Amino acid sequence: MFKASWQAIRADPVTQAYYRKHQGKNVKSIIIKVARKLLSRTLAVIKTETPYTIGVVE
Template sequence: MIPILTSIQLLLLRSVPGVGPIVACGIISELGDLRRFKNFKQLASYVGLIPSVHQSGGHLRTAGLTPRANRIMRSYLVEATWVALRFDPVMQEYYRSHQGKDVKRILVKVARKLLSRIHAIIRTETPYQIGVIK
């Protein structure tokens, strides 16, 4: 039997464009309760949508995505991002504002934005509304 909290989270996740039943179940099964993360940065770090940082002395260098990540979750979010770009005008605008850069890097930025929205709807327990917030 599915706990009530999880079924509510599944319904909330299904309101996000690009998140279908399989991706919603994958998110819940991989992450559990999203409210266990204190803030969004911890969640993004766990999923692996943050840059890798190399620091020595006074030198700070950032590289691509961190290798310490939940790769299944990252792939779920990237695939959901492709669909969200087709249906959400705010995501399309964000994608177009970075036009001219590497497509994969832009896609990771949009996936991070999508993850922040997923985190917000689970925390506030309100369904996602397309094109409301920039």
């Protein structure tokens, strides 16, 4: 998930905005926060059985 976080920051506008909001702080801790967000999104996709859509926050 650590490496996926970097890709999400590049590709997903919502994740990118979250990263920019926390920019200026410790980069490693921000990446871990992004990874946790990705894990929670992944769990939501599995539980609801709906496809993941880039840039949509629910």
